[in-house]
Amino acid sequence: MAGMPMMNHSGMGHGDMGKMPMAGMPGMQMAAMDLNDIDYDAYLANDRTLDDPEIVRVERSGRVRLRIINGATATGFTIDTGALKGTLLAVDGQDVLPISASIFPVSMGQRLDIALSLPPGEGAYPVLALREGAVERTGVILATSGSTVKRLASTGDAAGPIVGSELEQRLRARNPLDAKPADRRFTLTLTGQMLGYAWSIEGGDELRARRRQRIEITMRNASMMSHPMHLHGHHFQVIAINGAKRAGAVRDTVLVPPGDSMTIVFDANNPGTWPLHCHHLYHMATGMMAYVTYEDLG
Secondary structure: OEEEEEEEEEOOEEEOOEEEEOOOOOOOOOOEEEEOOEEEOOEEEOOEOOOOOOEEEOOOOOEEEEEEEEOOOOOOEEEEOOOOOEEEEEEOOEEEEEEEEOEEEEOOOOEEEEEEEOOOOOOEEEEEEEEEOOOEEEEEEEEOOOOOOOOOOOEOOOOEOOOOOHHHHHOOEOOOOOOOOOOEEEEEEEEEEOOOOEEEEEOHHHOEEOOOOEEEEEEEEOOOOOEEEEEOOOOEEEEEEOOEEOOOOEEOEEEEOOOOEEEEEEEOOOOOEEEEEEOOHHHHHOOOEEEEEEOOOO
């Protein structure tokens, strides 16, 4: 398969807040959740907008593997492969059991590997990134050498889907961690509010590990915003969502939507002091940061 990297990220912006209804969201008694608290004047794929998108030349009947990186500071996207049905092969660089679809949510800091099979004839095939809860979009275009590439608007007809845990619930690791009991368990509460823009991780001061231990962390989101939680230095496996056990994906960044909980496990095999933080960088900068500290660093 040919490789084609794609990075979705944002330019300069300013503070703003959007609200979406909470219907069907477990555990939340509030009237609305917060989306897109930061707006930007451009949304880019490989440093270009849809006014002048990157055009990737592909072969007829070819196979393409996309590695899509959400490098945004504060924006979740849904990847729309359009006329080409995709097969998700990996998340955060770790193989999963294949999932076929044409839309794939990706939060900040997460990566997706998606395989696409091209038709036999000439054609141009947009791969779009739809901004969460808003009409802005970006993307690249896969095109055969003899095709005509039509111009695409930087806004769509409808707002992009809310990025939640639906895909996470379907993911299964191709190479799961060995099954064994946890040596240490921690519960963290993700808190914060738009008023005053303060975010934190309650219980984050307690994260301690020793080499060769199995560590289990449950993260509960008590705030009104989703938080993509990223652990440095390790890959973890998602073993429960809202208390329901599963053999989920091995990865390093997991989204915790409002009112939800995610339980992860990892093996303490990389001594150091490692950040565990929200990959919404404005949340991280204003307090949503903790550290996993090895007690036996010497």
